[in-house]
Amino acid sequence: FxxxxxxxxxxxxxxxxxxxTDLRKLTEEGVEFRSHINGDKKFLSPEIxxxxxxxxxxxxxMxxxxxxxxxxxxxxxxxxxxxxxxxxxxxxxRFNELQETGMDSGFMSEASAVAGGANKLSGRQALFGIVQGAGHLELRRESLEKTVEIGFDGYAIGGLSVGEEKSVxxxxxxxxxxxxxQNAPRYLMGVGTPEDLVEAVTRGVDMFDCVLPTRNGRTGSAFTSVGKINIRNxxxxxxxxxxDVNCSCSVCRRFSKAYIRHLYQAKEMLAAILISHHNLAFFLDTMKKVRQSIKLGNFGEFRRDFLNKISEGESEDKSTDV
Incomplete structure (x- = not known):
C-alpha cells in the first residue's frame, strides 16, 4: 500500500x-470514541x-x-x-496468538524469502510494553515492575511531554x-527537541519518536546546529x-534560506516539505553522531559541545523581525 x-x-x-478526552468513553474492555471528522462511533481494545x-x-x-x-x-x-x-x-x-498463526503481514526481503521460503515470514514482530505513572516516581517504579513481570521485547516510557515541566x-x-x-531497548515516546534527545541518552534512553521535525517544519521552524531558526524572519x-551550513542534507546542498523563505511567504507547500525534510535529516544526523561518540568514548564531550553551540547560537539570534 x-x-x-x-x-x-x-x-x-x-x-x-x-x-x-472530550469524545471518548473509557471502560475495562476498551475505549469507545467518536470520530473527530464525522462523529461516527469507533471502538478500540487491546485485541483490536x-x-x-x-x-x-x-x-x-506497542x-x-x-x-x-x-x-x-x-x-x-x-x-x-x-x-x-x-x-x-x-x-x-493476542499478540502471541497472531504471531503463532502467522497473521503478521510484515515486509519480507528477497534475502529472507530465499533463506526461509516464499511462504515464511521474515521474522517475528517485537512487542514493547509501556511504563506509565506521570511524574510520580513511586508509581513509575510500580508500573515498571508490573510491565517487566509480564515480559516484553522492549520497554517504552510513556506519559511524558504531555504538559509537565521539562525538569519533571x-x-x-x-x-x-x-x-x-539492561538487555532490552528503552524507548522514550513523544520526545522531543534535539537537546531533549541528547539529554535523554545521557540518562540511559535508546529510542525516540516525535512530531516536532514535521510539525515545526509546517510552521517555518528549522532545527540547526546553532539552534532553532524561524524562516519567516x-x-x-x-x-x-x-x-544549516554544517548540514549535508539534500535541502541544505541545494536551497538557500532566502528561497525557502520566499516559498513560505508565497504559501507554497514546498516550503514546509523542504524544512521538514531538513529537520528529519538533522535529527537523524544528531543521533548518528550520538552513537559514534559513544563508540569512541567521548559522548560527554560531544554532549557539552552540542548543547553549548545551540545555546550560544540561540542567544545570538534574538531578533523577532518577521
Whole structure:
C-alpha cells in the first residue's frame, strides 16, 4: 500500500485516544470514541489494536495503554497505570496468538524469502510494553515492575511531554532508566527537541519518536546546529546560506534560506516539505553522531559541545523581525 519496505514502528492508539478526552468513553474492555471528522462511533481494545498492528506488519508493536495527563494526581495516575498493566497482558496474549498463526503481514526481503521460503515470514514482530505513572516516581517504579513481570521485547516510557515541566521529565528518566532491563531497548515516546534527545541518552534512553521535525517544519521552524531558526524572519529575505551550513542534507546542498523563505511567504507547500525534510535529516544526523561518540568514548564531550553551540547560537539570534 505505502511501498515503505523499511523498518516500521506503530503506536497502539492509546495516545490518540488520550488526545480525544472530550469524545471518548473509557471502560475495562476498551475505549469507545467518536470520530473527530464525522462523529461516527469507533471502538478500540487491546485485541483490536494488536490485530491492526499485525495487519500493518510493523517491526515494533506497542501495547494498548492509557496515558494519564502530565499533572494528574496520584489516585488518577494509579488507576491509569493499573489499567495499562491489565491491557498490556491482554495485548501480549493476542499478540502471541497472531504471531503463532502467522497473521503478521510484515515486509519480507528477497534475502529472507530465499533463506526461509516464499511462504515464511521474515521474522517475528517485537512487542514493547509501556511504563506509565506521570511524574510520580513511586508509581513509575510500580508500573515498571508490573510491565517487566509480564515480559516484553522492549520497554517504552510513556506519559511524558504531555504538559509537565521539562525538569519533571528529566527527573523521571534519571529515576527510571537505571531500573529498566539492561538487555532490552528503552524507548522514550513523544520526545522531543534535539537537546531533549541528547539529554535523554545521557540518562540511559535508546529510542525516540516525535512530531516536532514535521510539525515545526509546517510552521517555518528549522532545527540547526546553532539552534532553532524561524524562516519567516525578515532577516533571511536575502540570505544565500543554507538552513544549516554544517548540514549535508539534500535541502541544505541545494536551497538557500532566502528561497525557502520566499516559498513560505508565497504559501507554497514546498516550503514546509523542504524544512521538514531538513529537520528529519538533522535529527537523524544528531543521533548518528550520538552513537559514534559513544563508540569512541567521548559522548560527554560531544554532549557539552552540542548543547553549548545551540545555546550560544540561540542567544545570538534574538531578533523577532518577521
Amino acid at each position: 505505502s511501498t515503505w519496505n523499511r523498518s516500521l514502528l506503530t503506536d497502539s492508539g492509546g495516545f490518540q485516544v488520550f488526545s480525544l 489494536s494488536m490485530e491492526i498492528q499485525a495487519a500493518l506488519g510493523s517491526e515494533i508493536v 501495547v494498548f495503554d492509557e496515558c494519564a495527563p502530565g499533572k494528574a494526581g496520584i489516585d488518577q495516575t494509579r488507576k491509569s497505570l493499573e489499567m495499562t498493566a491489565r491491557w498490556a497482558e491482554r495485548s501480549k496474549n 521529565m528529566y527527573e523521571v528518566l534519571e529515576f527510571l532508566a537505571p531500573k529498566m532491563p 525578515a532577516k533571511f529575505a536575502a540570505d544565500s546560506e543554507p538552513l
